[in-house]
Amino acid sequence: MSIVQLNFWLMPNGDFDTLSAIEKEITHFEKWHTNIHIEPTIIPWSHAWDRLMNVHKQQGELVAPDVIQIGTTWVSTLNYLGVLRDISAFFDEDITSDIIIPLKESSISYETGGFMAMPWMADIRMLYYRIDILRLYGFSSRDLEDFDSFRNVCLVIQSKRKSPDDIMAFRLSGHSEVVLIHDLAPWIWGMGGHLLSANLKKVSFDSPQARKAIHWYFDLVNDLYGGKDSHKRYGIIPTGSFFSGNFATEIIGKSPLYNLSNLKHSNYSQEVAKNYGVVNLPKGPEGSFPFIGGSSLAVPKWSRYPEEAAEWIRFLVSSESQMRHGYRIGVFPSRISLLQNYFKDYKEDYEVIATTLKNGRSLPYSPLLGTLERILSAFSDHVLMAIRSGEYTSDFLDREINQAAMEANYIFSMYM
Amino acid sequence: MIVKRKKRREKNSTLNELWHIISHDKDPDALYSHSLIILSKALGKIEGAVFTWEPHENVLRCQKVMRSNVLQDGEEVLVVTRESPLWGLCSGITDLVIDRQNQSSICVALRTEGEFLGMIRITRLTGHRFSRINLSQIRLFCSELTVAMKNLKIFMQNERHVRQLRASFEISSNIVKSIHLDELLRLIVKSIVTHMGFDRVRLYLVDRKRELLKGEVAYDLRGNIMSLDKEQYPLKSKVHPLVDHVLGEGENLVQKSFHDVVVFVPLQIKDIVVGLMVVDNILSQQKISQDEMHTIKSFAGQIAMAVENARLFEKIEELSITDSLTGLYVIRHFKERLETEVYRSKRYGTSLALFLIDIDNFKTINDTYGHPVGDLVLQTIANKVKGILRQTDFACRYGGDEFMTCLLNLNAKDSLQLGKRLLDAVENSGPFLEEGALSIGISVGIALFPENAEEIDDVIEKADQALYEAKKRGKNQICGWWEIQEQK
Numbered sequence: 015m016s017i018v019q020l021n022f023w024l025m026p027n028g029d030f031d032t033l034s035a036i037e038k039e040i041t042h043f044e045k046w047h048t049n050i051h052i053e054p055t056i057i058p059w060s061h062a063w064d065r066l067m068n069v070h071k072q073q074g075e076l077v078a079p080d081v082i083q084i085g086t087t088w089v090s091t092l093n094y095l096g097v098l099r100d101i102s103a104f105f106d107e108d109i110t111s112d113i114i115i116p117l118k119e120s121s122i123s124y125e126t127g128g129f130m131a132m133p134w135m136a137d138i139r140m141l142y143y144r145i146d147i148l149r150l151y152g153f154s155s156r157d158l159e160d161f162d163s164f165r166n167v168c169l170v171i172q173s174k175r176k177s178p179d180d181i182m183a184f185r186l187s188g189h190s191e192v193v194l195i196h197d198l199a200p201w202i203w204g205m206g207g208h209l210l211s212a213n214l215k216k217v218s219f220d221s222p223q224a225r226k227a228i229h230w231y232f233d234l235v236n237d238l239y240g241g242k243d244s245h246k247r248y249g250i251i252p253t254g255s256f257f258s259g260n261f262a263t264e265i266i267g268k269s270p271l272y273n274l275s276n277l278k279h280s281n282y283s284q285e286v287a288k289n290y291g292v293v294n295l296p297k298g299p300e301g302s303f304p305f306i307g308g309s310s311l312a313v314p315k316w317s318r319y320p321e322e323a324a325e326w327i328r329f330l331v332s333s334e335s336q337m338r339h340g341y342r343i344g345v346f347p348s349r350i351s352l353l354q355n356y357f358k359d360y361k362e363d364y365e366v367i368a369t370t371l372k373n374g375r376s377l378p379y380s381p382l383l384g385t386l387e388r389i390l391s392a393f394s395d396h397v398l399m400a401i402r403s404g405e406y407t408s409d410f411l412d413r414e415i416n417q418a419a420m421e422a423n424y425i426f427s428m429y430m
Numbered sequence: 431m432i433v434k435r436k437k438r439r440e441k442n443s444t445l446n447e448l449w450h451i452i453s454h455d456k457d458p459d460a461l462y463s464h465s466l467i468i469l470s471k472a473l474g475k476i477e478g479a480v481f482t483w484e485p486h487e488n489v490l491r492c493q494k495v496m497r498s499n500v501l502q503d504g505e506e507v508l509v510v511t512r513e514s515p516l517w518g519l520c521s522g523i524t525d526l527v528i529d530r531q532n533q534s535s536i537c538v539a540l541r542t543e544g545e546f547l548g549m550i551r552i553t554r555l556t557g558h559r560f561s562r563i564n565l566s567q568i569r570l571f572c573s574e575l576t577v578a579m580k581n582l583k584i585f586m587q588n589e590r591h592v593r594q595l596r597a598s599f600e601i602s603s604n605i606v607k608s609i610h611l612d613e614l615l616r617l618i619v620k621s622i623v624t625h626m627g628f629d630r631v632r633l634y635l636v637d638r639k640r641e642l643l644k645g646e647v648a649y650d651l652r653g654n655i656m657s658l659d660k661e662q663y664p665l666k667s668k669v670h671p672l673v674d675h676v677l678g679e680g681e682n683l684v685q686k687s688f689h690d691v692v693v694f695v696p697l698q699i700k701d702i703v704v705g706l707m708v709v710d711n712i713l714s715q716q717k718i719s720q721d722e723m724h725t726i727k728s729f730a731g732q733i734a735m736a737v738e739n740a741r742l743f744e745k746i747e748e749l750s751i752t753d754s755l756t757g758l759y760v761i762r763h764f765k766e767r768l769e770t771e772v773y774r775s776k777r778y779g780t781s782l783a784l785f786l787i788d789i790d791n792f793k794t795i796n797d798t799y800g801h802p803v804g805d806l807v808l809q810t811i812a813n814k815v816k817g818i819l820r821q822t823d824f825a826c827r828y829g830g831d832e833f834m835t836c837l838l839n840l841n842a843k844d845s846l847q848l849g850k851r852l853l854d855a856v857e858n859s860g861p862f863l864e865e866g867a868l869s870i871g872i873s874v875g876i877a878l879f880p881e882n883a884e885e886i887d888d889v890i891e892k893a894d895q896a897l898y899e900a901k902k903r904g905k906n907q908i909c910g911w912w913e914i915q916e917q918k
Contacts, residue, residue: 033500058505067714071627071651091713095629096652381713388715424671424684425712428692 018322019051023079025059027135027309027345032056035342043329050322070097080317081326084131086120086307087377093123093130094381099313100128104324109331112349116306116376124379131310132327133348135340137267138370139200139295139304146289147171147181147262155293161204164296165234171262172238183238185261193394195387196305196377201227203375204298210378216426217386220419227298232397232411241404259283265295267307268345269363292366306374308348385425393418461582462494463501465575470496472567475555479504482548483520490516490549520546526565533559538568542576594725597625605732611740618733619649622709626722629713632658634672635705635737641665643673643706676703690717695726697734704734753827755805756812764826768836772886775879782879783840785849786893787815790871790905792831799868807870814855818848842878842910849874849908857906871906873897882911
């Protein structure tokens, strides 16, 4: 019997050793699939897109993956570029109908209705906070319920800082010094705005509601971390994390529950493990609409062994594997039926996530999402730079929004 | 002692094998991985990272990292300023920097012939400092690695050039493969995407007569070919960014910010722009390199020339099948098409009507008012004839003042009605003279296929007989061949 080698490209999720975590799953899989060998390659998120494009455009000249992990927001673009194979035929209704709705929607080709990727891990954004810190300043979780009260909590905590080592109020999302599209989207949705127009042919993040939300968000960042004072600037640089005890609040889409209580991660703080709480994202005038995204698994068109690739994906999205892997690296499973089980020892957290699932939104399905991300990253980079240097003003932000909208609309006019 | 020597020999032989491998690595990823494996074998427990230098941004970008014997792609980016401890390394002042706080961590420059390619950072996990022998071993290794990196860089450049040459050759040969405009444009966009790997290529052509920039065809990475015929822009400044490129007004600020993913290439012969090619990597977000831009631009002249040739060919073809005065087909081409239609009618059991049209008193018009007026009359009637044709019908100038039409799926009754409409239209045309004295009329003879005759020449003959009958009836008349039969 000849052994098929599947090249599997995946990206690091959570703050854990992805390679050793996936190797455990590979061992489980290979025990029952003796004719398939999985060869994993860990690729940083920042390199993954380029590596994928290089393979797609120089097919046959580079080592190509047979299974790929991709961001759920990449599906539409990769589908448009002809990278993905329709994998509907490989999955039963009992799995596809169990996928968290916004993830399911972003995995389906608008042109053919076929499943182009199978959601694997869910990024369901909730607000984590330090119960002890809030209590110290006379606040409770109720003070995180809406935009204004949340802002007030942040400003008070920040104002009490005496030294650079003191806890900071709010950690900006992301791993680099930019605010990404899905970090900004919930504030825009909460104000009643949208990223794109209803027909998806234009951007609408320059509409009055969206503009108000962007102002609200960057005003908060400016009030917390603006100016040339170096210890204030630290908050913009995402070096610490909520779980390490550097911040009082953070919007997070994963949940290292078991790792936190077992303190398997060296950077996780015992203090946080004892004192953290979870609530839904603050409500804006129009409500609370958290972002739901995550990672999916896909079979590229050039995969040499599509059937074996689908078998590997079927294994990874099985209940057992999703639960094991999810706990190990602190991410949520993509299937509704598994979430309750995931939170079986954390009933209160489950109630929060259940509400988030009801109101959560994914980003609009557009092949230009990646380009929009690039434009908005450059935009936020400019704004954060101005905040750091103390040059941030309302007019400056408006000019930057106009510029970003003009650039994005130019690209949309070229494609849609 | 012997065991130690044996171990050292084994270690050296493994290292030699790895040395051999790195000098033959054809992939940077493999080269960096093998380098870190060699270092860890030579130095024991280390954390190693290979950085490459990006001079335009003054950054060292980590390509590969080895931690606890696990190799991963690096993500670290070090911005190097004059104040940075690594400045000396990048600027050539030194080839080695030892971390002041952690003496077991060093950075070594990868430099060859004065060119700084990057650095290797090695941290001993045991916490021991590096001995002099270690440092000289590392320096030696780094100089070998630098040569391998340089060679690989040259190899990759050559590979890229070969790929581009191959693409140029393929595209050039495709450009001359067709003389038919539609087919030519399809071949051009397809071969550019296929051989150069862009997300999409679009072609627009200038219609000088109508002062328009017209969308023609697009091809994308999925292999989809799309018509752009809905895109039409007046050739006026500031109407559309594409038009501004054709008019030579360059890029605006917004376009400039995407200059590395969208390239506009005017298709030009000498100073005349005949079209515009737009190449983009908007979705994949891969930067279009300077080399690629030059290659695309080098095709522009060839494409423009090929487009002009194809247009000329179409024009010549058009001229050879149409009558220059009336724009109707010449008899030869009309008969060719008629043969096809008759064949089709026989096969599918359909019918067609042949109209033979003659201008009444045309000789008198010519003799009285001169040839310019005669030509005007011919053109007017030709236009009226065109006016009754549906998309599938066709007509020709049959002789000096005669026209013939082939109208598909028309019965006796409908053809007489249509003939009457034509008669009325002609009667109401003009005036041809300033005084308005000239009125014109026509006679029409009609024969039906297959009802009146089953061969082409016979149908024409019968239409001629009908025309004669119409003339006999007193001009400005219409007659179907079956009417003559009924009279008998």
